[in-house]
Amino acid sequence: DAGVTQSPTHLIKTRGQQVTLRCSPKSGHDTVSWYQQALGQGPQFIFQYYEEEERQRGNFPDRFSGHQFPNYSSELNVNALLLGDSALYLCASSHAGTSPYNEQFFGPGTRLTVL
Amino acid sequence: SQKIEQNSEALNIQEGKTATLTCNYTNYSPAYLQWYRQDPGRGPVFLLLIRENEKEKRKERLKVTFDTTLKQSLFHITASQPADSATYLCALPHGSSNTGKLIFGQGTTLQVKP
Numbered sequence: 001d002a003g004v005t006q007s008p009t010h011l012i013k014t015r016g017q018q019v020t021l022r023c024s025p026k027s028g029h030d031t032v033s034w035y036q037q038a039l040g041q042g043p044q045f046i047f048q049y050y051e052e053e054e055r056q057r058g059n060f061p062d063r064f065s066g067h068q069f070p071n072y073s074s075e076l077n078v079n080a081l082l083l084g085d086s087a088l089y090l091c092a093s094s095h096a097g098t099s100p101y102n103e104q105f106f107g108p109g110t111r112l113t114v115l
Numbered sequence: 116s117q118k119i120e121q122n123s124e125a126l127n128i129q130e131g132k133t134a135t136l137t138c139n140y141t142n143y144s145p146a147y148l149q150w151y152r153q154d155p156g157r158g159p160v161f162l163l164l165i166r167e168n169e170k171e172k173r174k175e176r177l178k179v180t181f182d183t184t185l186k187q188s189l190f191h192i193t194a195s196q197p198a199d200s201a202t203y204l205c206a207l208p209h210g211s212s213n214t215g216k217l218i219f220g221q222g223t224t225l226q227v228k229p
Contacts, residue, residue: 004158031215042119042204042219043159056209056216090158101147101166102208102215106158 002027004107006091012113013081021076021110025093031055032074033104034066035090043090049074050096078112086114117143121205121220129228134192136223138205141186145207148181148188153202153222162203163190195227 005024013019025032031050035043045058049068068074072093078085088111092104120139128134138148147166151159165172165181165188172179178191192199202222209216 033215033217035219040221042121042206042221043217045209045216045218048215050215058216092158101149101164102217103149103161103164104151104159104206104217105161106151109156109158111156 006107010111018079023091024073026105029093029095031094033092034076037088081114119220121223125224127226136190138188149206151204
């Protein structure tokens with residue numbers, strides 16, 4: 001049973017560019033959340049997708065957008081990259097019906113470096 | 116606003132001792148609290164969940180307490196091993212109900228020396 005997978009593993013971009021990160025949830029999960037984790041900090045909630053719609057959003061600008069596909073996989077898009085966007089981007093999945101307490105299964109993350 | 120605090124200083128202990136990590140929160144009453152383990156360069160791994168009406172939860176060598184009066188959770192690892200060395204994160208739901216949004220503390224790094 002594959003867990004949460006993310007691609008790519010690492011990414012280097014320059015300021016002003018756009019990036020797309022991808023996530024496949026754990027088998028049987030229907031909810032995908034994205035988090036940003038700066039070095040030495042805990043993960044910060046970006047947004048959550050359920051039934052192909054954004055259900056919750058954290059305190060992130062509109063440059064951060066996402067999408068969920070019918071197979072529950074998800075993409076995170078970041079436009080007009082800033083140096084401060086350099087971080088580990090984590091995808092987490094859960095099942096809305098069987099995870100009332102929102103236990104999250106995390107992927108390995110995508111390390112984004114903005115130069 | 117809701118705030119979670121974990122001891123940012125690394126905790127260094129000797130193998131076989133009990134490690135105790137602290138998570139304090141302010142400005143709200145969460146319905147539950149979660150603990151995760153994170154190894155360098157990896158995503159967090161869910162360990163334990165404790166609900167607001169539970170005082171204590173155990174899983175093998177792990178024990179979590181939840182004091183809603185003190186607004187604090189303690190995470191204990193008994194008979195610690197070098198393999199327990201990692202960063203431990205506590206997380207709470209945004210607001211008191213399950214909104215799907217988790218707020219994480221900054222994590223405490225545990226180093227267990229042989």
